[in-house]
Amino acid sequence: MRFSQLIIPTLREAPADAEVVSHVLLIRGGFIRRLTSGSYNWLALGVRVLRNVERIVREELQRAGAQEILMPVVQPAELWRESGRWDVMGPELLRLTDRHDREYCVSPTQEEVVTDLFRRVITSYRQLPSNLYHIQTKFRDEVRPRFGLMRAREFIMKDGYSFHLDEDSFEQTYAAMHRCYSAILDRMGLDYRAVEADSGSIGDGESHEFHVLADSGEDVIAYSPASSYAANVERAEAVAMPRQTDSQDLEKRHTPAAKTIESVASFLGVDARQCVKTLIVHAESEPGLVALVLRGDHQLNEAKASRVEGVRRPLAFASEAEIEAALGVGIGSIGPVGLELPIIADGSAHALSSFVCGANTDDYHYLGANWTRDVAADVRVEDIRNVVEGDPAADGSGPLKFMRGIEVGHIFKLGTKYTEAMEVTVQDASGNDVVPLMGCYGFGVSRMVAAIVEQCHDDDGIVWPDAVAPFDVHIVAVNNVKSTDVQTTAEALHRDLEAAGIAVLLDDRDERAGVKFTDADLIGIPTRVTVGERGLKDGVVEIRRRNQPHTEKLTPALLVERLTGNPANASQ
Numbered sequence: 001m002r003f004s005q006l007i008i009p010t011l012r013e014a015p016a017d018a019e020v021v022s023h024v025l026l027i028r029g030g031f032i033r034r035l036t037s038g039s040y041n042w043l044a045l046g047v048r049v050l051r052n053v054e055r056i057v058r059e060e061l062q063r064a065g066a067q068e069i070l071m072p073v074v075q076p077a078e079l080w081r082e083s084g085r086w087d088v089m090g091p092e093l094l095r096l097t098d099r100h101d102r103e104y105c106v107s108p109t110q111e112e113v114v115t116d117l118f119r120r121v122i123t124s125y126r127q128l129p130s131n132l133y134h135i136q137t138k139f140r141d142e143v144r145p146r147f148g149l150m151r152a153r154e155f156i157m158k159d160g161y162s163f164h165l166d167e168d169s170f171e172q173t174y175a176a177m178h179r180c181y182s183a184i185l186d187r188m189g190l191d192y193r194a195v196e197a198d199s200g201s202i203g204d205g206e207s208h209e210f211h212v213l214a215d216s217g218e219d220v221i222a223y224s225p226a227s228s229y230a231a232n233v234e235r236a237e238a239v240a241m242p243r244q245t246d247s248q249d250l251e252k253r254h255t256p257a258a259k260t261i262e263s264v265a266s267f268l269g270v271d272a273r274q275c276v277k278t279l280i281v282h283a284e285s286e287p288g289l290v291a292l293v294l295r296g297d298h299q300l301n302e303a304k305a306s307r308v309e310g311v312r313r314p315l316a317f318a319s320e321a322e323i324e325a326a327l328g329v330g331i332g333s334i335g336p337v338g339l340e341l342p343i344i345a346d347g348s349a350h351a352l353s354s355f356v357c358g359a360n361t362d363d364y365h366y367l368g369a370n371w372t373r374d375v376a377a378d379v380r381v382e383d384i385r386n387v388v389e390g391d392p393a394a395d396g397s398g399p400l401k402f403m404r405g406i407e408v409g410h411i412f413k414l415g416t417k418y419t420e421a422m423e424v425t426v427q428d429a430s431g432n433d434v435v436p437l438m439g440c441y442g443f444g445v446s447r448m449v450a451a452i453v454e455q456c457h458d459d460d461g462i463v464w465p466d467a468v469a470p471f472d473v474h475i476v477a478v479n480n481v482k483s484t485d486v487q488t489t490a491e492a493l494h495r496d497l498e499a500a501g502i503a504v505l506l507d508d509r510d511e512r513a514g515v516k517f518t519d520a521d522l523i524g525i526p527t528r529v530t531v532g533e534r535g536l537k538d539g540v541v542e543i544r545r546r547n548q549p550h551t552e553k554l555t556p557a558l559l560v561e562r563l564t565g566n567p568a569n570a571s572q
């Protein structure tokens with residue numbers, strides 16, 4: 001195709017709102033343009049990359065035995081009421097009403113619709129297992145759309161759903177999808193990691209995320225260099241530490257104005273690791289409150305805490321006024337000693353002895369506190385914190401290290417969450433009604449385009465992996481408007497390469513060579529061919545790989561032979 005006939009609006013400057021390199025380069029390279037917050041138009045180059053990602057996803061899914069279908073974007077509210085998610089989803093779900101006042105939402109995901117479809121078309125165990133997917137637009141009214149395609153409001157997802165009669169069948173498909181996602185990322189040549197993950201509001205079971213490794217990633221992955229263990233920090237299990245044994249006397253100290261762990265620790269001259277902090281959250285049953293106790297240097301993991309029995313889900317912190325009313329003490333001085341609330345202590349906080357904690361009197365703290373001797377309340381020990389670097393790994397190896405990743409895929413075990421709520425049954429071989437198990441497999445097709453750029457770029461622009469590049473070869477015709485030789489050779493190369501099935505972008509614009517080279521580097525097509533008068537005098541053109549510094553001179557005939565692998569295709 002000819003550059004002059006495509007709209008490729010390259011820019012020299014980065015857009016003001018772009019914070020990450022993929023956003024900058026995809027805009028500067030003319031791949032996408034913003035419509036409104038979190039939604040983008042795809043221009044010719046962008047669509048070609050998107051279609052390549054989709055093609056690879058389709059091919060691998062087909063290989064894994066999944067069938068492609070297509071489901072609607074606008075979904076009736078009744079189905080979401082049936083599953084119980086109409087209220088759970090909150091403002092991320094874009095809701096609308098039609099002319100008859102019927103309620104709908106714009107698809108953020110498709111469990112309800114696919115389960116409804118399934119119950120209408122599947123009746124017998126003979127039709128199982130069944131693995132369905134589609135590639136479709138999604139809308140999620142994200143709190144903070146950002147990073148261009150990475151966290152958009154409107155985006156393109158491959159979402160797939162499988163249905164099974166039994167656990168064995170589910171496990172087989174789950175493993176096949178795990179292999180399928182790995183194969184997709186392998187074909188794109190990316191550095192990625194499959195990690196244990198939290199399944200959020202979508203399901204309650206096992207799940208794995210696939211992360212493309214990049215410093216700009218929003219997720220932190222805890223991994224063990226000594227083993228294959230890797231988990232999203234949202235999920236990574238904190239291993240309980242052995243109990244300390246030293247024992248000091250309990251001592252109450254005045255700690256004026258020391259409200260945070262840092263200020264208490266420095267005022268008392270102790271390490272934050274020897275202090276505990278106490279957070280008050282709402283209990284499952286109104287109007288109860290629950291105390292969560294963590295070691296001073298640790299952070300609460302809200303997803304873990306909200307799964308603990310007795311804690312309200314989603315997690316809700318008590319307000320200052322609620323705490324004052326219930327406990328008669330301000331937020332900075334709460335502690336487990338003498339507290340009249342149920343306590344959930346993180347394993348590491350519970351392993352301390354002789355610790356520092358709030359004394360439940362404003363501006364006072366205890367030193368030398370001890371769980372068994374001093375805490376009367378009902379204490380349950382749970383894992384409610386984020387792991388930190390240096391912790392042991394849950395598989396017994398470690399110490400854990402952290403790296404950043406971009407979540408491009410997520411596979412879940414849904415169990416019977418939707419099939420039960422939506423009353424789906426299938427008859428098994430002996431005529432009994434069985435509620436089928438479900439799996440769910442999401443892949444961020446448009447986010448993938450950004451993730452590739454995050455990993456594949458240099459100072460000059462994008463360096464597309466061959467598998468997804470918008471074109472295979474970029475012919476830069478230097479001074480083509482004035483030189484008939486250049487024009488003829490470039491056109492012949494364009495024709496012969498395309499005839500051999502190679503996707504070619506011919507820069508036939510009336511632009512200076514410098515502009516063309518800068519654009520070629522920015523756009524990042526893997527192979528660049530330069531056709532110029534100087535080279536043609538010696539009968540050669542130049543070839544350069546985008547990811548390599550050196551160029552090579554070849555006759556046009558040899559060039560075609562090299563790129564097509566076939567001497568018969570050679571230009572004259």
Ligand code: ATP
Pocket residue numbers: 109140142149150151152153155156157200202407408409410442443444445446447
């Ligand atoms: P995240 O934690 O990033 O919000 P999620 O857990 O909400 O992701 P899923 O519901 O599992 O994501 O969706 C499946 C895939 O869709 C994700 O792995 C991701 O690649 C993609 N995706 C999710 N939200 C967005 C978004 N706002 N913009 C672009 N892609 C997205």
Ligand code: MG
Pocket residue numbers: none
């Ligand atoms: Mg999300």
